[in-house]
Amino acid sequence: MPERTAEIELRLLLEAIFLKYDYDFREYSLASLRRRVQQALRQLECASISELQARVLHDPAGFMQLLQYLTIPVSEMFRDPEYFRGLRQHVIPLLRTYPSLKIWVAGCSTGEEAYSMAILLREEGLLERSMIYATDINPLSLERARKGIYPLTQISGFTRSYQAAGGASTFSDYYTAAYDGALFDKSLRDHLTFADHSLATDSVFAETQLISCRNVLIYFNKQLQNRALGLFHESLCHRGFLGLGSKESLNFSSYGKQFETLLRDEKVFRKL
Amino acid sequence: MTRQAYEAVVLGASAGGVEALLYLFGALDSGGCRLPLIAVQHLPEKAQSQLAEILAARLKRPVREAEDKAPVQPGVLYVAAPGYHLSIENDRSFSLSSEAPVNFSRPSIDLLFESAAHAYGPKLIGVLLTGANEDGSAGLEQIAQYGGLTLVQEPAEAAVACMPLAALQRFSPDHVLRLRDMAELILRLEEVHAE
Numbered sequence: 421m422p423e424r425t426a427e428i429e430l431r432l433l434l435e436a437i438f439l440k441y442d443y444d445f446r447e448y449s450l451a452s453l454r455r456r457v458q459q460a461l462r463q464l465e466c467a468s469i470s471e472l473q474a475r476v477l478h479d480p481a482g483f484m485q486l487l488q489y490l491t492i493p494v495s496e497m498f499r500d501p502e503y504f505r506g507l508r509q510h511v512i513p514l515l516r517t518y519p520s521l522k523i524w525v526a527g528c529s530t531g532e533e534a535y536s537m538a539i540l541l542r543e544e545g546l547l548e549r550s551m552i553y554a555t556d557i558n559p560l561s562l563e564r565a566r567k568g569i570y571p572l573t574q575i576s577g578f579t580r581s582y583q584a585a586g587g588a589s590t591f592s593d594y595y596t597a598a599y600d601g602a603l604f605d606k607s608l609r610d611h612l613t614f615a616d617h618s619l620a621t622d623s624v625f626a627e628t629q630l631i632s633c634r635n636v637l638i639y640f641n642k643q644l645q646n647r648a649l650g651l652f653h654e655s656l657c658h659r660g661f662l663g664l665g666s667k668e669s670l671n672f673s674s675y676g677k678q679f680e681t682l683l684r685d686e687k688v689f690r691k692l
Numbered sequence: 693m694t695r696q697a698y699e700a701v702v703l704g705a706s707a708g709g710v711e712a713l714l715y716l717f718g719a720l721d722s723g724g725c726r727l728p729l730i731a732v733q734h735l736p737e738k739a740q741s742q743l744a745e746i747l748a749a750r751l752k753r754p755v756r757e758a759e760d761k762a763p764v765q766p767g768v769l770y771v772a773a774p775g776y777h778l779s780i781e782n783d784r785s786f787s788l789s790s791e792a793p794v795n796f797s798r799p800s801i802d803l804l805f806e807s808a809a810h811a812y813g814p815k816l817i818g819v820l821l822t823g824a825n826e827d828g829s830a831g832l833e834q835i836a837q838y839g840g841l842t843l844v845q846e847p848a849e850a851a852v853a854c855m856p857l858a859a860l861q862r863f864s865p866d867h868v869l870r871l872r873d874m875a876e877l878i879l880r881l882e883e884v885h886a887e
């Protein structure tokens with residue numbers, strides 16, 4: 421059956437990527453991965469996954485192109501505004517008790533979620549004592565995140581979400597518009613550290629009070645979800661907070677009993 | 693001829709679909725169908741988030757929004773969550789993803805069907821109903837290529853014939869049926885196997 425061959429080719433490709441580049445996609449959800457590899461085949465004009473594998477093995481630039489398909493580099497500021505509203509109302513008051521804060525945005529993509537977090541903390545008067553570690557595996561996304569420039573075409577959507585999230589100020593205070601980009605404020609950037617870190621292969625790097633990992637775990641299979649949740653559990657301080665994407669939960673993981681639900685709909689949990 | 697032991701039914705519908713689904717599910721429930729039913733119904737995002745509730749109010753079987761990593765269970769009707777694609781993994785659990793819309797749709801019927809074809813092979817029944825676009829026909833063809841059974845609503849009966857017609861233009865599905873006959877066929881296939 422041709423589909424069996426394609427499945428074998430896909431596994432070999434993931435193995436080759438792991439051996440050559442140390443990126444481990446072997447425990448990602450297969451359905452979505454399969455589709456994205458198919459898209460990459462069309463775009464990179466390869467007739468088969470085997471051909472793509474050969475290309476990727478011999479050409480790091482080709483791998484970087486493929487990585488843009490394997491990761492899903494899409495994000496928004498204040499995506500799911502009710503999540504940020506929930507943090508503002510129910511988590512921030514508890515974070516005030518800490519003299520200094522470390523926050524981890526895992527799978528930050530091009531940085532929108534991390535900047536949203538920084539804005540939220542600024543408005544609540546906590547940014548000055550905070551450091552936000554925002555991590556991802558896609559170097560191109562991290563580079564864009566560090567620049568902090570977003571297309572002006574997206575700003576009206578971001579502004580709406582900012583307001584819906586309970587924004588306490590005027591969104592345009594946080595950026596300066598230039599040409600077709602909005603450059604976000606340097607004073608936010610000073611509290612953001614963007615770094616390469618994989619939830620699949622790396623270990624914990626700091627003790628944190630809040631971790632936000634949204635729309636990343638859905639791309640992992642159960643084992644890898646558990647690995648990532650294990651890192652979060654280890655990194656969080658006693659009674660630390662974990663925020664997930666709006667359709668993510670701990671229900672099918674082995675960590676359900678080690679967190680309590682703080683906000684059910686907004687998917688905010690608290691370490692027990 | 694050997695009979696397949698069908699293990700799941702995946703369904704796709706768009707315009708006019710809620711009524712069609714209610715009719716079909718009602719008939720399957722009355723007939724005691726135990727197969728898991730997994731449906732993508734295109735709707736505006738707000739309405740989509742209420743779909744499970746609307747169906748649950750009218751049906752006997754449990755209705756759930758399919759959650760990421762939840763195992764597919766018999767006797768349950770699953771609907772796709774708004775704003776995410778729904779897939780089935782080879783271990784017969786759900787996975788969600790926020791990739792770009794396909795055929796202007798997220799959830800996309802094609803994506804559900806294609807992943808289900810991989811996961812279930814010949815043990816799958818694919819059903820494409822009324823709708824005003826072409827989502828689902830490529831996925832339904834893939835179900836056929838993997839040996840699954842493909843059913844398309846009789847275009848004359850469909851509230852909007854576009855979606856069934858798109859499938860018929862693309863390939864020859866196993867059956868083109870009215871909803872009543874479709875329910876009967878699914879029940880009969882399940883029964884034949886139970887005996």
Ligand SMILES: C[S@@+](CC[C@H](N)C(=O)[O-])C[C@H]1O[C@@H](n2cnc3c(N)ncnc32)[C@H](O)[C@@H]1O
Nearest residue numbers: 491492495496527529557558618619620634635
């Ligand atoms: C869909 S984006 C989510 C962006 C943002 N968190 C949001 O919700 O808008 C998924 C991100 O997860 C990242 N990612 C995928 N695998 C990862 C891994 N093993 N470790 C860390 N990040 C990963 C991808 O590179 C991508 O940037």
